[in-house]
Structure formats: C-alpha cells, structure tokens
Amino acid sequence: MNIIEVNHINKSFGAVRALNDIKFSVKEGEIFGLIGPDGAGKTTLFRLFTTLLLPDKGQIFINNKNVVKHYKEIRHIMGYMPGRFSLYQDLSVEENLQFFATIFQSSIEENYDLIKPIYSQIEDFKKRRAGALSGGMKQKLALSCALIHKPQILVLDEPTTGVDSVSRKEFWEILHQLKEKGITIVVSTPYMDEAGLCDRVALIQKGRILSIDTPLNIEKSFPKHLYAIKTKDMHKLIHDLEKYQYTHSTFPFGQFVHYTDKRNEFNIRDVYDYLEKNSHIQISIDKIKAGIEDCFMELMINQEEK
Amino acid sequence: MKIIRYLIQKEFLQILRNKTMLPLIFVLPVVQLVVLVFAANLEMKNIKLAILDEDASISSLKLVSKFNASPFFSVSQSTYSIELAEDQLKNNEADVVLHIPSGFEKEIRRDKQTKIQILINAINGTTAGICNSYITSVLKEYNDYLNIQLVNPELSRNKGLDIVSRFWFNPDLNYKIYMLPGILVILVTLIGMFLGGLNLVREVEIGTIEQINVTPIKKYQFIIGKLLPFWMIALFELGFGLLIGKIIFSIPILGNLLYVLAYGAIYLMVVLGIGLFLSTLAKTQQQLMFLVYFFMLIFILMGGIFTPAENMPQWAQNVNYLNPIAYFVKTIRMILLKGSGLQDLIFEFVALSVYAVLILSLASWNYKKTN
Numbered sequence: 001m002n003i004i005e006v007n008h009i010n011k012s013f014g015a016v017r018a019l020n021d022i023k024f025s026v027k028e029g030e031i032f033g034l035i036g037p038d039g040a041g042k043t044t045l046f047r048l049f050t051t052l053l054l055p056d057k058g059q060i061f062i063n064n065k066n067v068v069k070h071y072k073e074i075r076h077i078m079g080y081m082p083g084r085f086s087l088y089q090d091l092s093v094e095e096n097l098q099f100f101a102t103i104f105q106s107s108i109e110e111n112y113d114l115i116k117p118i119y120s121q122i123e124d125f126k127k128r129r130a131g132a133l134s135g136g137m138k139q140k141l142a143l144s145c146a147l148i149h150k151p152q153i154l155v156l157d158e159p160t161t162g163v164d165s166v167s168r169k170e171f172w173e174i175l176h177q178l179k180e181k182g183i184t185i186v187v188s189t190p191y192m193d194e195a196g197l198c199d200r201v202a203l204i205q206k207g208r209i210l211s212i213d214t215p216l217n218i219e220k221s222f223p224k225h226l227y228a229i230k231t232k233d234m235h236k237l238i239h240d241l242e243k244y245q246y247t248h249s250t251f252p253f254g255q256f257v258h259y260t261d262k263r264n265e266f267n268i269r270d271v272y273d274y275l276e277k278n279s280h281i282q283i284s285i286d287k288i289k290a291g292i293e294d295c296f297m298e299l300m301i302n303q304e305e306k
Numbered sequence: 307m308k309i310i311r312y313l314i315q316k317e318f319l320q321i322l323r324n325k326t327m328l329p330l331i332f333v334l335p336v337v338q339l340v341v342l343v344f345a346a347n348l349e350m351k352n353i354k355l356a357i358l359d360e361d362a363s364i365s366s367l368k369l370v371s372k373f374n375a376s377p378f379f380s381v382s383q384s385t386y387s388i389e390l391a392e393d394q395l396k397n398n399e400a401d402v403v404l405h406i407p408s409g410f411e412k413e414i415r416r417d418k419q420t421k422i423q424i425l426i427n428a429i430n431g432t433t434a435g436i437c438n439s440y441i442t443s444v445l446k447e448y449n450d451y452l453n454i455q456l457v458n459p460e461l462s463r464n465k466g467l468d469i470v471s472r473f474w475f476n477p478d479l480n481y482k483i484y485m486l487p488g489i490l491v492i493l494v495t496l497i498g499m500f501l502g503g504l505n506l507v508r509e510v511e512i513g514t515i516e517q518i519n520v521t522p523i524k525k526y527q528f529i530i531g532k533l534l535p536f537w538m539i540a541l542f543e544l545g546f547g548l549l550i551g552k553i554i555f556s557i558p559i560l561g562n563l564l565y566v567l568a569y570g571a572i573y574l575m576v577v578l579g580i581g582l583f584l585s586t587l588a589k590t591q592q593q594l595m596f597l598v599y600f601f602m603l604i605f606i607l608m609g610g611i612f613t614p615a616e617n618m619p620q621w622a623q624n625v626n627y628l629n630p631i632a633y634f635v636k637t638i639r640m641i642l643l644k645g646s647g648l649q650d651l652i653f654e655f656v657a658l659s660v661y662a663v664l665i666l667s668l669a670s671w672n673y674k675k676t677n
Binding site for chain 2: 091095102
C-alpha cells in the first residue's frame with residue numbers, strides 16, 4: 001500500500017521553477033531516499049508534504065488524505081526533522097522533549113519505548129541546554145523530538161549533512177531500527193553513498209526526478225560500459241580524455257577517472273593507445289560496475305541533452 | 307488549555323534564562339523612571355542674565371534688583387559694552403541680555419515712558435518662550451512700582467485688577483508628577499511592542515517556527531502563548547512603576563488604581579497587537595527593531611507626553627485617534643492627578659477596546675497568512 005502519493009507537483013518561487021511535474025509514491029514501511037545535489041528541490045518537496053508550503057499544481061496524498069485539505073490530521077501522523085537544527089537552544093534536552101510531547105498532547109513516558117534507543121544515548125545530558133550539545137547529539141535530540149508523538153511517517157531533511165562518518169553510520173542504523181517498528185521513513189541526502197541504505201531512491205536534479213527504483217536496479221540500469229582510468233598525471237588525463245573524440249563522459253572519482261565511450265562496441269585498447277600517444281605513463285584501465293553516483297551523472301547528461 | 311499553559315511556562319523559562327533580557331525587564335524601568343523623570347524637566351531656574359546698564363541710575367538699579375530678587379534669574383555679568391554682552395550670548399555664557407539704554411531714568415521722569423531691550427537665546431524655542439514670560443512678569447512688577455511712584459500714588463490703595471492664579475490638579479506645578487505617568491507609559495509600551503514582537507520574530511529567525519508549524523498546535527494557541535507572558539510582564543511593570551512613583555516621587559493617586567490597571571490591561575493588548583502585526587512584516591529581529599522604532603517615535607512624540615496634544619494642529623490631533631499612547635497617557639494622568647473615573651473616560655475605554663479587537667484580529671489574520 002502506498003502511504004504517500006505525489007501527483008504531478010509543480011512549485012515555483014518567482015521565476016525559479018523549484019519543482020517540475022514531480023510524481024512518485026512511497027510504500028508503507030519502507031525507507032525512501034531522495035538523492036540529489038544542493039538546490040535540487042529536496043527541501044521544497046519536503047516542505048510541501050509536511051504542510052508547510054502549498055503546491056502551485058498537483059496534489060499530495062498521505063494516507064489517502066490530501067495534505068492541503070486535511071493538514072490538521074496529517075500533522076498528527078507526521079514527524080519532521082528540518083535540515084536546520086530547529087529546537088530551542090536555550091531550553092534543556094529534557095525541556096525540549098517535554099515541550100514537543102506536550103504540544104502533541106502526549107508525554108515522554110507514553111512513547112518512551114520508541115525513542116529509547118536514541119534518547120538513552122543523550123539522557124545523561126538531559127539537563128544540558130540544547131545549544132551546548134555537539135552536532136551528533138543535537139541530531140539525536142531532534143530525532144527524539146520528531147518521534148515523541150509516535151508518527152506513522154518520519155520525514156528527515158538531510159539528517160546526515162555535516163555529521164561525521166561514524167555518527168552517520170550510527171544514524172542509519174537507528175533508521176533501520178525505526179523501520180522495523182513499522183515507521184515509514186522519507187529521507188533526503190546529498191551523499192550518493194547513502195543511497196544504498198534506502199529501500200528505494202528517487203534521484204532528483206533541478207526540480208525533476210531522474211529515476212526512481214531500488215538502488216540495485218538503478219545501478220543495473222546503467223547503459224554503458226564503465227572504466228576506471230588512472231595515470232601518473234591525473235590533471236592532464238582529464239584534459240586529454242575530454243578532448244578524445246569517442247568520449248561520452250568523464251568524471252573524476254577520487255583517485256580515478258570514470259570513463260564511458262560513445263561507441264557501444266569498441267576495444268578499450270584504443271583508449272590505452274590514445275593515452276600512450278599523449279605521453280601518459282603508468283596507465284591503468286579497469287572495467288568496473290557503476291555506482292549510484294555514476295548513474296546520477298549519466299542521467300544528468302541525458303537530461304541536459306534533452 | 308494545557309498547551310497554552312505549557313507554552314507560557316516555556317516562555318517564562320526562556321525569559322528568566324536570558325541573561326540580557328532579565329535585567330532589561332527589571333532594572334531598566336527603575337533607572338529610566340528615576341533618571342528620566344528628573345531629566346525631562348522644563349522648569350527653568352538660574353537663567354543666566356547679562357546686564358548692560360548704560361544708565362546706571364537709581365531707576366535702572368531698581369530694575370536690576372528686581373531681576374536679582376527673582377529665583378529664576380542669576381546675573382552672570384554686568385558690562386557696559388553691547389559687544390561684550392552680545393559675545394556672552396554667543397558664547398552661551400548668558401541666556402538673556404538686559405539692555406538698559408542711557409537716559410532711561412530721564413525719559414521715565416520726563417515722558418513717563420521709555421524703552422529697554424531684551425535679547426534671548428532662542429535656539430530652544432520652548433525655553434525662550436518660558437524665559438520671556440518670566441521676564442515679562444518681572445517687568446510688570448517693575449511697571450506697577452513705577453505707576454505707583456510716578457503716575458499716581460493713589461494706585462497703591464487701588465490697584466485695579468489683581469490677578470491671583472491657582473493651578474488645579476497640580477498646585478505647585480510639579481513637573482515630576484506630570485512626567486512620571488508619561489514616562490511610565492513609554493516604558494510599558496516599549497516592553498510590549500519590542501519584546502513581544504522580537505520574541506515572535508526570533509522564532510522565525512532561528513528556525514524553531516518550522517518545527518512548531520508541523521505540529522498540530524493551533525495558531526491562536528501559539529499567539530496567546532507568545533503574547534500573554536509579555537502582557538503579564540508589562541502589566542507588572544506598570545504596577546511596579548506606579549509603586550516607584552509613589553515611593554520616590556510621591557505622585558498623587560487621586561483616582562482608583564484599579565482603573566489604571568484595567569485601562570493598562572486593554573492598552574497593552576493594543577500594544578502587543580501592534581507588535582504582533584509588525585512582526586508579521588519582518589523576517590529578522592533587525593527589521594522588526596526598525597519598524598517598531600519608526601512607530602514608537604511617532605506615537606511618543608505625538609502622544610502628548612512631552613508637549614500637550616491639544617496644541618498640535620488639527621490634522622495631527624486627527625492622527626492621534628490612531629495613536630494608542632495618546633489615549634493611555636491622557637487616561638493615566640486623568641485618573642492619577644484628577645481622580646477621574648470610568649464615566650469621564652468612557653470614550654477612551656471604548657476606543658482602546660475597539661482598537662485592541664481590531665489590531666489583534668488584523669495581526670492574527672496576517673500572521674496566519676504569512677505562515
């Protein structure tokens with residue numbers, strides 16, 4: 001069953017078209033990831049289905065209820081964690097939690113089971129002001145506050161941005177625990193490597209959805225042969241590959257350059273010869289499997305060609 | 307109800323924790339009341355008088371001695387040169403120059419009339435006017451003396467109209483008991499309009515409003531929870547200020563103190579409503595500060611705190627129908643100094659109540675729209 005249904009949503013801010021004909025659905029109990037760079041429209045989309053913004057065109061249904069008409073009911077079943085820390089910095093950890101429990105007409109005790117795995121990690125600091133917490137602890141507090149009314153759907157806007165890699169890993173573990181408890185999670189992230197942790201992802205760029213599928217299927221759908229190339233002079237390598245007549249795409253990826261060819265059938269030896277002719281040394285070329293990021297880049301090129 | 311109570315509790319918690327806000331609320335009023343009431347004083351004493359007596363006769367000495375005897379004047383310099391006297395005026399060493407030309411006494415005896423010259427520093431028109439009236443009263447006294455001496459000694463027994471003034475409601479023309487209620491009004495307005503509005507914009511600025519808006523909390527609950535604490539604080543300040551007034555300045559409280567608080571309660575709703583309305587127009591605390599400042603300045607200067615509103619041109623008096631300060635300043639002075647009751651101030655009561663309802667509805671409506 002689809003718990004969230006997004007139908008042909010459009011939203012503009014003045015001349016800027018933030019969202020362009022967005023359509024997707026989220027199944028009950030899954031972790032749905034919205035992956036895209038900064039400015040892709042992720043936050044705008046989240047603000048639309050947390051009832052903070054009104055769409056110009058199209059509808060969003062949550063639990064078969066229109067978010068514009070039934071915003072009051074939606075707010076009871078939704079937990080939202082904005083990208084920016086939005087709790088009271090001058091209130092203590094406990095007071096913040098108490099505050100949000102009260103305005104949802106609930107209490108900390110009532111839903112303590114749900115938040116326990118997260119809250120227990122910061123409970124030692126419950127008398128400390130929220131403003132004095134570290135980044136990771138702030139994030140745990142924000143998550144606790146978003147969960148305190150036992151929402152059916154949890155919406156997290158870039159929860160791992162600016163968080164160290166250990167805390168990021170921890171955070172995703174927590175999300176999977178919450179999923180076990182039947183909470184549907186919609187999460188956005190600019191980190192492509194987090195896509196694999198979602199059940200399904202939507203790749204979004206410039207207000208358009210490029211692709212929606214499971215991370216595995218998206219990777220499988222990569223249409224080209226992909227090669228990781230490395231030589232001694234990486235800077236020159238990128239330049240030379242960009243000039244090469246058969247180059248379809250070339251992106252620097254850490255120590256390697258990921259390369260695809262225009263031709264469907266070809267011998268990779270051609271590329272090797274071309275590089276050698278351009279006086280590259282220590283050349284290594286390996287055929288690799290495409291990751292989410294490669295898919296994203298490929299989809300972006302297709303989008304621009306259209 | 308539980309939600310509003312908790313919101314208010316949270317608000318007080320934050321206020322009490324705020325290391326800058328707390329002294330602002332409790333110390334500032336005391337300082338302002340005590341300092342400003344003494345400072346905002348139009349009474350003139352020790353007007354510096356330079357005397358240029360070119361006649362040096364018995365009559366001119368008599369005139370000078372009249373000025374010397376007045377508590378308002380202190381003779382700063384006697385000179386015999388008009389240039390020196392004018393220099394004194396230019397250098398701020400004298401406020402007034404009294405120029406008695408030579409032949410003063412001769413003309414009085416011969417022609418029964420003569421002329422003297424008064425030069426007044428009128429950089430500040432108000433004080434110059436007051437100065438002038440003091441001088442006129444001294445000269446009148448001297449004139450009476452001349453009439454008796456030279457024209458008709460009979461007049462000493464029959465002086466004609468003898469004017470004796472009595473100042474009602476403030477017999478000693480004590481400036482402080484007139485100023486204190488006015489400054490108190492400014493103070494509570496400041497607290498209501500600035501702090502209430504700032505508190506709302508702060509939620510927007512630090513982003514907490516985002517988290518609040520996705521909760522099922524109702525707008526009216528949020529607004530009440532936000533404004534009520536400042537309403538209480540401002541009302542407390544009003545009472546606190548009156549207490550200071552009673553203890554330090556012994557202001558008279560002729561009317562019913564409860565009326566002052568009742569009018570204050572309604573007035574503060576208007577003030578908070580304006581603060582709320584302005585906060586919907588501002589996105590940052592800085593913007594709000596400027597907006598509030600703009601209106602505060604107009605309200606204060608036109609509200610009749612420092613200058614009587616009745617002396618303003620008609621259009622300005624019409625504008626004052628929209629000025630909440632004008633209503634409350636008039637009300638608080640009438641209740642305290644004159645002992646007015648509800649029946650005397652029924653218009654102000656109705657006007658403030660209507661104003662409160664209108665501005666709060668408008669502000670809440672606009673608040674809903676922007677969020």
